[in-house]
Amino acid sequence: MTDIIAIAVILLVVGAALGYIIWAKKKGRRCIGCPDSKGCSGNCSSCQGNCKTK
Amino acid sequence: MRIALAGNPNSGKTTMYNVLTGRNEKVGNWAGVTVDKIESPLRKKYSVGSEGVIIVDLPGAYSMSPFTSEESITSDYVRNARPDVIVNIVDSTNLSRSLFFTTQLLEIGIPVVVALNKTDITDKRHNKINTKLLSERLGCPVVSTSADDGKGVDKLARVALNSAGGTQAAPFVGKKATDRASAEKADRERFAFVNKIVSAVETRETKASDLGIQDKIDDILTNKWLGIPIFAVVMFLVFQISQSWLGAWIAEGIVFENGFELYGLVTLIDMLGAWVAGLMEGANPLLTSLIVDGIIGGVGAVVGFLPLVMVMYFLIALLEDLGYMARVAVVLDPVFKRVGLSGRSVIPFVIGTGCAVPGVMACRTIRDERERRATAMLAPFMPCGAKLPVISLFAGAFFGESRWVGVSMYFVGILVILLGAFVVNSVTGYKARKSYFIMELPEYKAPSVSKALISMCQRGWSYIVKAGTVILVCNFAVHLMQSYGWNLRPVENAGDSILATAAFPFAYLFAPVVGVVAWQFAAATITGFIAKENVVGTLAVCFVGLENLINLDELAMLEGTGAEIAGVMAISRVAALAFLVLNLFTPPCFAAIGAMNAEIKSKKWLFGGIALQLGMGYSLGFMVYFFGTLFTGAGFGAAWMPILGWTVVLVFTLTILLLSLKSKRQAAEKADAKATATV
Numbered sequence: 001m002t003d004i005i006a007i008a009v010i011l012l013v014v015g016a017a018l019g020y021i022i023w024a025k026k027k028g029r030r031c032i033g034c035p036d037s038k039g040c041s042g043n044c045s046s047c048q049g050n051c052k053t054k
Numbered sequence: 055m056r057i058a059l060a061g062n063p064n065s066g067k068t069t070m071y072n073v074l075t076g077r078n079e080k081v082g083n084w085a086g087v088t089v090d091k092i093e094s095p096l097r098k099k100y101s102v103g104s105e106g107v108i109i110v111d112l113p114g115a116y117s118m119s120p121f122t123s124e125e126s127i128t129s130d131y132v133r134n135a136r137p138d139v140i141v142n143i144v145d146s147t148n149l150s151r152s153l154f155f156t157t158q159l160l161e162i163g164i165p166v167v168v169a170l171n172k173t174d175i176t177d178k179r180h181n182k183i184n185t186k187l188l189s190e191r192l193g194c195p196v197v198s199t200s201a202d203d204g205k206g207v208d209k210l211a212r213v214a215l216n217s218a219g220g221t222q223a224a225p226f227v228g229k230k231a232t233d234r235a236s237a238e239k240a241d242r243e244r245f246a247f248v249n250k251i252v253s254a255v256e257t258r259e260t261k262a263s264d265l266g267i268q269d270k271i272d273d274i275l276t277n278k279w280l281g282i283p284i285f286a287v288v289m290f291l292v293f294q295i296s297q298s299w300l301g302a303w304i305a306e307g308i309v310f311e312n313g314f315e316l317y318g319l320v321t322l323i324d325m326l327g328a329w330v331a332g333l334m335e336g337a338n339p340l341l342t343s344l345i346v347d348g349i350i351g352g353v354g355a356v357v358g359f360l361p362l363v364m365v366m367y368f369l370i371a372l373l374e375d376l377g378y379m380a381r382v383a384v385v386l387d388p389v390f391k392r393v394g395l396s397g398r399s400v401i402p403f404v405i406g407t408g409c410a411v412p413g414v415m416a417c418r419t420i421r422d423e424r425e426r427r428a429t430a431m432l433a434p435f436m437p438c439g440a441k442l443p444v445i446s447l448f449a450g451a452f453f454g455e456s457r458w459v460g461v462s463m464y465f466v467g468i469l470v471i472l473l474g475a476f477v478v479n480s481v482t483g484y485k486a487r488k489s490y491f492i493m494e495l496p497e498y499k500a501p502s503v504s505k506a507l508i509s510m511c512q513r514g515w516s517y518i519v520k521a522g523t524v525i526l527v528c529n530f531a532v533h534l535m536q537s538y539g540w541n542l543r544p545v546e547n548a549g550d551s552i553l554a555t556a557a558f559p560f561a562y563l564f565a566p567v568v569g570v571v572a573w574q575f576a577a578a579t580i581t582g583f584i585a586k587e588n589v590v591g592t593l594a595v596c597f598v599g600l601e602n603l604i605n606l607d608e609l610a611m612l613e614g615t616g617a618e619i620a621g622v623m624a625i626s627r628v629a630a631l632a633f634l635v636l637n638l639f640t641p642p643c644f645a646a647i648g649a650m651n652a653e654i655k656s657k658k659w660l661f662g663g664i665a666l667q668l669g670m671g672y673s674l675g676f677m678v679y680f681f682g683t684l685f686t687g688a689g690f691g692a693a694w695m696p697i698l699g700w701t702v703v704l705v706f707t708l709t710i711l712l713l714s715l716k717s718k719r720q721a722a723e724k725a726d727a728k729a730t731a732t733v
Contacts, residue, residue, distance in 0.1 A: 002337040006345060013349055014530055017523045024523075032524050032645075 055107045056135070057096070057214050060128055060159060061143035062152050063114025064496055066171045069201040070143055071111035074100060074211060078508050079111065090415075091127055100211035107215065110137060116151070118158040119237075132162060138218040140166045141210065146176045146183055146198075147497070149256055153248040154241075156192065161224040165217040166194045169210050174200040175497060180259040188255045193225050202502075268498050272381065281385035286465070288373070293461050296366035297446070304361035319361055323354040340537060340544060347595065348533035353521045359443045359587075364514045366439070367408060371506035377498045379404055387491045393475035394484050396420075396491045399429040403471065406436040407464070408513065410646035413438070417653050428478045430653040431663030434642045435470045435670075437463050439517070440586035441638055447590050452630040459631075463638055470639055470674070474666060477710055481662070483717030520585065528584050529591050532577070536595055548596065553577050566699030567636050567675040568629045569683070569691045575633060582637055583644060589637050628682030636675030641667045669706035676703060 024032050059067045068079050075094040096107040112128040120126035132140065142159050144152040159166050170185060189196040195213045199206035226247045231237035260266070275284060295301070307318030317325075327350045334342045373379055382404065387397030398420050406413025413433040420426040437445065442460075449459035478484075535553035539545045548554060553573070560576035568575050574596035581588040625633070641647055641664060654660050676699040683690055690696050 002334060003341055006334060006337050006341040010341070010344055010349070010530075014527060017526045020519075020523050021527065032520055 055104065055139075055215075055218055056093075056110055056137040057107060057139045057141055057218075058110045058112055058132060058135075058137035059141050059143055060112050060132060060155075061114065061171075062116055062145060062148075062155055064494065065114065065143045065145040065152060066201045067114065067143045068111055070141075070169065070171065070199070070207070070210075071109055073201055073204055073207050074109050078512060080509065080512075091131055096211065100208060102212055102215055104215050115155065117155060132159065132164070136164060138165075139214045140164050141214050142166050142168050143171050143201075144168050146170045146172050147179075147181075149183065150245075150248060150252045153192075153251060154244060157224070157226045157244055157248060158228070160192065160194060160222060161227055163222050163224075165220045165222045166192075167210065167214045167217055168192060168194060168196040169199045169201075169206075170196055171199050171201055173198045173205070174202060182257040184255045184257075188251065191225060191251045191254065193223050271498060272495065275378070275381045276384045278388075281381075282389075285382055285385055288378070289464065290461055292366060292369045292373075293464070295369060296362055297442075297460055301362035301365035304365070305358060320354075320358045323350070323358055326350060327354065343537070344530070344533055348530045349526060351529070351591075351594070353526050357518060357521050359446065360514060360517055362446070363439045363442055363517060364510050366442075367513045368506050368510040370404075370408065371509040372501040372503075375499070375501035375505055377496045380493065380496050383493060384491075384495070389472070390475070391491070393472050394479045395425055395429060395432075395475050397493060398491065399425065399432075402429050402433045403436050403468075406433040406438060408439055410434040410436070410438045410642045411649045414646060414649040414653050424482060424484060427654045427656065427659045427663075428475055428482075430650050431478070431659065431666060432471045432474045434646050434650070434667060435474060435639055436467045437638050438586070438642055439513075440642065443587050443590045444582075444634065444637055447593075448630050448634045452627045459634075463634070466635075467638070470670060474670060477666060477670075480714040481710060481717060483714075483721045521587075524585050525587055525591065528581055528588050529595065532581060532588075532592050532595055549573070553596065562698075564636070565691070566695045566702070567632045567672070567679050568625050569679060569695065570625060570629075572625075579637060579640075583641065585643050586637070626683070626686070626688055628686055628688065629679055631682065632675045632679035635678050636671050638671070639667070639674055640671030665709075669702075669709075673703045673706055676700075 021032055059071055061067050071077065071092070071094075072079055074096055076097045077094050079092060091110060091112055093108050093110040096104075096109050101107050110131070112131055113125065115125040115128040117125070118129045118132070120129050131137075140159055140162075142156050144156060146152075156166070156168060168188070170183060170188075173183075176183065183198075185196045185198055195217065197206055197210045197213055199210055201207065226244060228240045228244055229236070231240050274280060303318070305318050305320050307321050308316045310316070327346050330350060331342060331346045334345065370379075379401075383397035383400040385397075386400045390396055390399055399417075401419065402413045402416040404413075405416045410433060413436065414430050417426050417430040417433065420429055441463075445460045445463055453459050532553060535556070536548055536551045537544055538552055539550050540552055540555065545551050554577075555573075557573040557577035557580065560580060561571045561573045564576050564579060565571045574593060577596055578589045578592040581592045647660075647664060650663055651660050654663065680690075680696055680699060
């Protein structure tokens with residue numbers, strides 16, 4: 001029983017961490033957790049094409 | 055409805071944006087903190103019944119004719135996205151310069167509301183600005199504000215919302231410039247118009263030419279001889295307070311004289327690990343190890359260092375808000391100018407001490423393309439927050455917790471940047487020319503503790519998020535790979551594991567740096583490219599026996615186990631220092647490389663930058679080991695190790711020399727072709 005709970009906890013924690021990473025990458029966050037990376041996600045769609053200028 | 059905040063750099067746009075939206079975007083007492091457009095809904099308390107109002111914060115710009123990429127973001131947005139209202143944040147302490155941009159905004163035809171910001175400072179100086187007359191002369195509403203204390207913000211929001219949908223007449227229309235001379239003439243005419251307005255509306259008690267206390271402080275802090283020593287002392291104190299005093303007390307706890315112990319964060323994480331291990335007593339040992347060492351140990355590895363990093367961020371934020379960091383740029387300008395950079399490059403390097411990603415992103419404030427690219431590829435050489443656990447572990451285990459190791463790594467970082475800049479110049483054929491560094495020095499002001507706390511908490515939270523996601527997944531994967539063989543069965547000997555066999559080929563490559571063929575060091579270095587904190591976590595997981603000597607939660611050796619850790623790792627102090635140098639000066643992580651790609655905008659420069667970082671880190675690490683071993687009289691291990699090491703160093707050096715010669719030849723050919731064309 002303890003083993004089943006342990007496996008469930010591992011799956012839950014690692015799954016949640018992976019889920020967050022995928023979500024953040026889809027949002028365009030370049031560095032997970034970085035408070036400064038949300039300003040510009042690094043892909044030009046977030047800048048409405050302005051990143052390409054100059 | 056979209057309301058855009060536009061204005062000169064360091065006029066308080068992001069502070070105003072934070073007040074209007076309730077966000078906590080990074081602010082700083084220097085020009086060029088915001089380098090990209092950000093937006094968020096207007097707070098309900100300011101929206102006065104209006105729905106769907108979006109506030110857009112734009113990077114600072116001096117003119118609608120952009121010089122830098124972040125200025126072009128502002129001019130492009132205002133011209134092409136056509137917001138409903140432009141709130142022009144004007145620095146009331148520097149009216150003349152600010153209104154130049156205002157008159158250009160008024161020409162676009164979008165309703166403009168001028169927010170006369172920083173009025174708290176003008177009031178303190180007893181300077182008066184006639185807002186009514188200014189409004190009449192500009193032909194748009196003018197509202198006095200102080201974003202720092204929220205004064206006038208509600209009125210500003212109300213006026214801006216009422217102005218939406220209207221039209222805007224321009225009090226001055228500049229002539230269209232066809233060449234440089236006509237552009238300069240048009241600018242002079244605009245300045246004359248602005249100065250006429252300023253002389254009519256402003257009454258100054260203190261003339262700009264009068265020397266005040268701020269100028270006297272600047273004379274000392276930016277002094278040619280005193281500036282750098284003062285900077286060194288300031289940075290030493292920052293690291294001493296964060297790494298040895300306050301940060302260390304919070305991390306390790308305090309035992310009072312009466313025996314009462316205030317637990318530190320590390321002890322609490324330890325207790326959590328022990329409690330979970332107790333709960334799992336009857337479970338499969340592999341599962342227990344995965345949860346206790348892999349998950350709790352992995353997350354705790356970074357969280358244990360949190361107090362040290364947070365205290366450092368707090369102190370840096372105070373220095374930024376005080377206005378000191380802008381002076382550092384002036385102090386270091388003559389040094390960086392010698393290698394083709396400038397004081398403007400200092401800002402990315404300072405930001406890079408926190409995290410390389412925003413450090414690289416801050417390069418976009420640099421106008422010169424070559425200088426911007428060079429700075430972006432050199433900024434990751436500054437040891438970032440993620441490298442602190444690596445420094446602390448090796449300093450603690452091999453050098454008796456000597457603080458000189460940590461502090462010196464930052465100064466070595468500056469030297470490596472200078473050396474790297476020299477290499478970049480040689481390869482690109484850049485010749486130093488006389489140039490001027492003009493930077494607006496912000497006012498000194500009492501640093502805001504609340505702002506510093508917010509900045510610290512944001513960064514602290516980001517640290518926790520990173521620990522709970524990337525670090526957790528990496529440590530879990532390393533743990534699994536170290537526990538299983540290729541037949542997917544648990545292994546008795548870690549040397550037979552997937553991780554060991556996969557990392558073993560790389561162990562030969564790193565052997566000249568550490569003096570031994572050990573897959574553990576190779577695995578740690580490779581996982582470090584995902585996130586640098588992984589270096590310590592992987593070492594602790596991979597070295598059999600080390601888990602009993604290193605506290606996985608705090609990623610530091612247990613008291614008095616330094617020699618044992620050195621014994622388990624089986625490397626000398628010189629090798630430990632070399633391994634540290636290798637990890638500090640090779641690329642910090644993939645995220646930083648991604649940021650370099652975005653800022654450099656050239657594959658040739660990007661791959662050149664990565665090669666430079668790899669070559670520099672490896673060469674420095676090897677040379678530390680080689681010469682350190684030579685001076686200490688220790689053996690080199692196998693003879694092939696120094697041969698391999700020198701081969702890599704020679705290939706790296708020869709590549710640089712060949713590229714330098716190529717660029718010199720190309721420059722000579724260009725000069726010849728130009729001379730022939732002139733004849």
